[in-house]
Amino acid sequence: MSGFTISRRTMLAGSAMLLASTAMPAPSWAQTPKKGGRLVLAADSEPRNLNPAIVASNGVFFISSKIVETLAEASFDGKDGLAPRLALSWEGAADGLSVTFKLRDGVKWHDGKPFTSADVAFSALQIWKPLQNLGRTVFKDLASVDTPDDLTAVFKFAKPTPFQLIRNALPALSSVVPKHIYEVGKIEDNPANNAPIGTGPFKFGEYKAGQYYRLTKNTDYWGKDEPYLDEIIYQVLPDRTSAASALEAEEIQLAAFSAVPLADLDRISKVPGLKVISKGYEGLTYQLVVEINHRRKELADVKVRQAIAHAIDKDFVVKTVFLGYAATATGPVPKNDPQFYTADVPTYAFDVAKANALLDEAGYKKGPDGKRFTLKLLPAPYFNETKQFGDYLRQALAAIGIDAQLVNNDSAAHIKAVYTDHAFDLAVGPPVFRGDPAISTTILVQSGIPDGVPFSNQGGYKNDALDALISKASETLDASARTDLYKEFQKEVATDLPLINVAEWSFISVARDTVGNIANNPRWAVSNWADTYLES
Amino acid sequence: MSGRTEGGAQARHLSWATQCQASDAPMTRALTLIRRRLVGSIFVLLIVVVGTFLLLEAAPGDAVDAYIVSTGGDAGMIELLRHRWGLDQSELTRLANYLWVLLHLDLGQSVTFSRPIRDVILERLPNTLLLMVSATALSFGLGSALGIYAGARPGSFRDRFLSIGSLALYAVPGFWLGLVLIVVFAVDLRWLPIGGIETLASDKTGLDRAADIAIHLVLPVSALGFIYLALYLRMMRAGMAEVWRQDFVLAARAKGLSRRRIVLAHVARNALLPLVTMLGLQSAQMLGGSVVIESVFSVPGLGRLAQEAVASRDTPLLLGIILTSAVLVIVINLLVDIAYAFLDPRVGAGEADA
Numbered sequence: 001m002s003g004f005t006i007s008r009r010t011m012l013a014g015s016a017m018l019l020a021s022t023a024m025p026a027p028s029w030a031q032t033p034k035k036g037g038r039l040v041l042a043a044d045s046e047p048r049n050l051n052p053a054i055v056a057s058n059g060v061f062f063i064s065s066k067i068v069e070t071l072a073e074a075s076f077d078g079k080d081g082l083a084p085r086l087a088l089s090w091e092g093a094a095d096g097l098s099v100t101f102k103l104r105d106g107v108k109w110h111d112g113k114p115f116t117s118a119d120v121a122f123s124a125l126q127i128w129k130p131l132q133n134l135g136r137t138v139f140k141d142l143a144s145v146d147t148p149d150d151l152t153a154v155f156k157f158a159k160p161t162p163f164q165l166i167r168n169a170l171p172a173l174s175s176v177v178p179k180h181i182y183e184v185g186k187i188e189d190n191p192a193n194n195a196p197i198g199t200g201p202f203k204f205g206e207y208k209a210g211q212y213y214r215l216t217k218n219t220d221y222w223g224k225d226e227p228y229l230d231e232i233i234y235q236v237l238p239d240r241t242s243a244a245s246a247l248e249a250e251e252i253q254l255a256a257f258s259a260v261p262l263a264d265l266d267r268i269s270k271v272p273g274l275k276v277i278s279k280g281y282e283g284l285t286y287q288l289v290v291e292i293n294h295r296r297k298e299l300a301d302v303k304v305r306q307a308i309a310h311a312i313d314k315d316f317v318v319k320t321v322f323l324g325y326a327a328t329a330t331g332p333v334p335k336n337d338p339q340f341y342t343a344d345v346p347t348y349a350f351d352v353a354k355a356n357a358l359l360d361e362a363g364y365k366k367g368p369d370g371k372r373f374t375l376k377l378l379p380a381p382y383f384n385e386t387k388q389f390g391d392y393l394r395q396a397l398a399a400i401g402i403d404a405q406l407v408n409n410d411s412a413a414h415i416k417a418v419y420t421d422h423a424f425d426l427a428v429g430p431p432v433f434r435g436d437p438a439i440s441t442t443i444l445v446q447s448g449i450p451d452g453v454p455f456s457n458q459g460g461y462k463n464d465a466l467d468a469l470i471s472k473a474s475e476t477l478d479a480s481a482r483t484d485l486y487k488e489f490q491k492e493v494a495t496d497l498p499l500i501n502v503a504e505w506s507f508i509s510v511a512r513d514t515v516g517n518i519a520n521n522p523r524w525a526v527s528n529w530a531d532t533y534l535e536s
Numbered sequence: 537m538s539g540r541t542e543g544g545a546q547a548r549h550l551s552w553a554t555q556c557q558a559s560d561a562p563m564t565r566a567l568t569l570i571r572r573r574l575v576g577s578i579f580v581l582l583i584v585v586v587g588t589f590l591l592l593e594a595a596p597g598d599a600v601d602a603y604i605v606s607t608g609g610d611a612g613m614i615e616l617l618r619h620r621w622g623l624d625q626s627e628l629t630r631l632a633n634y635l636w637v638l639l640h641l642d643l644g645q646s647v648t649f650s651r652p653i654r655d656v657i658l659e660r661l662p663n664t665l666l667l668m669v670s671a672t673a674l675s676f677g678l679g680s681a682l683g684i685y686a687g688a689r690p691g692s693f694r695d696r697f698l699s700i701g702s703l704a705l706y707a708v709p710g711f712w713l714g715l716v717l718i719v720v721f722a723v724d725l726r727w728l729p730i731g732g733i734e735t736l737a738s739d740k741t742g743l744d745r746a747a748d749i750a751i752h753l754v755l756p757v758s759a760l761g762f763i764y765l766a767l768y769l770r771m772m773r774a775g776m777a778e779v780w781r782q783d784f785v786l787a788a789r790a791k792g793l794s795r796r797r798i799v800l801a802h803v804a805r806n807a808l809l810p811l812v813t814m815l816g817l818q819s820a821q822m823l824g825g826s827v828v829i830e831s832v833f834s835v836p837g838l839g840r841l842a843q844e845a846v847a848s849r850d851t852p853l854l855l856g857i858i859l860t861s862a863v864l865v866i867v868i869n870l871l872v873d874i875a876y877a878f879l880d881p882r883v884g885a886g887e888a889d890a
Binding site for chain 1: 595596597598599601602604605606607608610611612613614620622649650656657659660665714718719722723726729730731732733737831832834835836837840841847848849
């Protein structure tokens with residue numbers, strides 16, 4: 001897809017640092033894959049529930065996407081950015097009331113039972129729709145799944161549902177689990193949630209809490225000659241410095257999801273035998289966003305929000321906080337999205353004088369101490385970069401006479417303070433763009449969301465025009481009309497600034513030269529790794 | 537110990553004859569001690585449980601807040617989770633439920649692990665104990681030996697060198713020492729593994745496995761042990777310096793005993809007692825220190841588990857860990873007191889008579 005090529009290029013061109021450190025030997029995918037070997041890699045967290053059908057999150061996918069497969073996976077060159085996995089084809093009806101999946105033949109579960117359309121129907125109706133964190137939204141109107149034969153599943157929707165949305169949701173939301181394992185007892189308490197059974201290239205081996213996960217080769221895998229690896233070991237390394245040391249000491253061969261801190265990348269890229277790769281995360285873009293509490297009188301004024309946007313030097317943030325491994329943002333859809341992104345939105349150049357003028361205009365004059373008003377700023381603690389940006393934002397606001405007081409919390413306390421208690425004026429958040437604005441982006445600005453829902457509009461923002469746009473897009477079936485509505489949406493968000501998008505970033509992998517076929521799809525770290533291999 | 541009177545030190549130096557005469561007395565004293573301590577411990581544990589529970593309740597955010605950080609989710613899902621994990625009940629109900637579970641000598645179910653807490657803790661406890669005991673043995677053994685060596689010639693070059701050197705180690709933060717050890721011995725020299733408790737998925741058994749674990753423990757035990765080494769070294773040294781001035785040392789000299797014998801049999805022996813007390817107090821601190829060391833060296837121990845329990849707001853799990861640690865500290869201190877009863881006849885005698 002041309003869109004992806006452009007996006008990759010912009011990501012790369014966005015930073016000289018990035019180019020310098022990705023200078024690596026000849027691409028490894030040019031060689032013929034070898035069979036066998038144990039791949040040891042770093043894991044920084046231990047998800048308690050490994051069932052990706054229930055918990056659709058990158059932490060879970062990182063491990064279980066090798067065991068449990070989805071209907072389709074993201075792809076750099078496939079049609080609509082997709083490559084078939086358990087489904088060979090997918091077709092949406094013109095009325096938006098049904099989607100037909102043709103399934104792969106000859107696929108077996110790890111326990112030897114055949115995979116059929118009944119498993120897809122069960123997963124969709126019993127798990128994705130009622131239990132899955134993202135599926136509960138996307139599949140809310142799914143009424144039934146017809147299974148005319150073992151290899152056909154027809155999703156029937158009670159209300160017209162855009163096929164484009166379903167298609168975009170497939171890589172992350174469509175993990176299929178075996179019906180015969182899950183139909184007994186409560187799904188949430190099923191032991192397979194901790195020792196998943198799937199159709200993937202690797203079987204769940206064992207888990208030693210605090211030490212490692214072991215996945216072993218599925219010799220009955222449907223992919224010809226796949227998988228190449230005999231074993232995958234996820235070594236639990238909780239300390240942020242240990243992944244880099246473990247790579248250098250050759251105890252692990254791969255650290256994905258930026259387990260090696262950005263500040264160490266420059267040094268580690270010079271270690272012989274190690275390569276730094278910024279590709280393979282194009283489908284997992286995180287957005288650096290300033291969340292705004294519109295209940296604050298000052299912040300309810302669009303001029304004040306514009307002033308804040310003008311006060312932020314996005315290029316500086318990309319260069320300093322992200323050391324170049326990011327791109328500046330223009331709006332709520334990241335630049336590297338191939339379908340929806342538009343650059344045709346109002347932008348806010350870094351301009352302190354203009355910001356000051358806007359604040360004066362809004363009626364918030366500087367006091368004798370040089371301050372206009374005081375704000376409570378809560379940077380999310382989940383990433384180093386969100387915390388560092390919090391420090392930067394405080395300084396940037398000080399330059400325009402806004403006194404921001406930093407409040408640092410741990411993750412649980414931050415979630416509660418921002419999304420339940422609304423005890424913030426500004427917050428720094430890292431929402432994820434998941435390939436379609438309807439999955440987890442529109443709720444960042446939509447009104448009427450109950451208190452306590454994380455990563456949603458909890459700032460009390462209400463814009464009827466924007467709400468109407470969002471609801472119209474959710475009912476628009478034609479893909480290009482729907483895309484146009486989301487371009488409108490981006491324009492409206494960038495104009496009214498319910499939140500301020502500052503930058504977009506993905507993750508970095510560091511690997512030994514011997515690891516082959518790295519980063520060959522846009523969600524590589526959370527894909528099935530059937531073709532990953534070790535050279536010696 | 538600087539405040540100790542000369543009389544006290546003298547009284548501590550009792551002849552073997554006196555101790556042998558009262559050979560059955562230490563046992564009685566020990567039993568009395570154990571009985572008293574057990575009764576007291578129950579109250580201590582109850583205070584620990586209720587106090588910790590209330591403290592955790594005061595922390596903003598609950599287990600569901602911590603969980604949805606990595607998943608997100610809508611209002612319905614969040615409500616479902618709160619109900620499943622019993623977080624929709626009032627604080628008092630939950631505390632009462634927990635105490636009820638405790639009454640049955642159980643620790644309850646972990647919300648984040650979805651497993652019995654007892655199992656989760658028992659899985660980690662041996663690793664922490666191994667780390668603590670080895671580190672204590674290192675700091676106590678090496679610390680007191682070096683203390684004797686330094687204290688044998690107070691004011692000498694080796695005395696000054698050891699005192700300053702150990703103080704420098706004491707001033708170093710544990711995680712930093714750990715990182716330096718990793719860089720030097722695991723990354724640059726590659727003599728030792730970088731972390732973990734044993735080789736991953738190696739299927740080793742028996743002696744092979746024991747050797748493997750021992751090799752993995754070298755760095756974390758050094759990092760944890762060297763920090764507390766200074767404490768024992770300086771205490772031993774100061775104790776010896778004090779005992780040197782006692783009359784019985786003069787008497788021993790006058791008797792014509794060799795310097796070596798005076799140092800080992802008379803001076804060091806008497807200076808050792810306060811170190812045993814320190815050992816008990818230190819065990820609690822060691823548990824705290826292991827949180828950091830376990831993270832740096834990826835050791836799956838209790839300290840790291842506690843850190844995870846706080847981050848995930850898994851109140852019952854954290855209570856279980858704290859309870860286990862409290863029991864551990866109580867038992868260690870009891871053992872220290874019993875040891876004391878045997879080493880120093882005066883301890884416990886008064887209590888037994890009272």
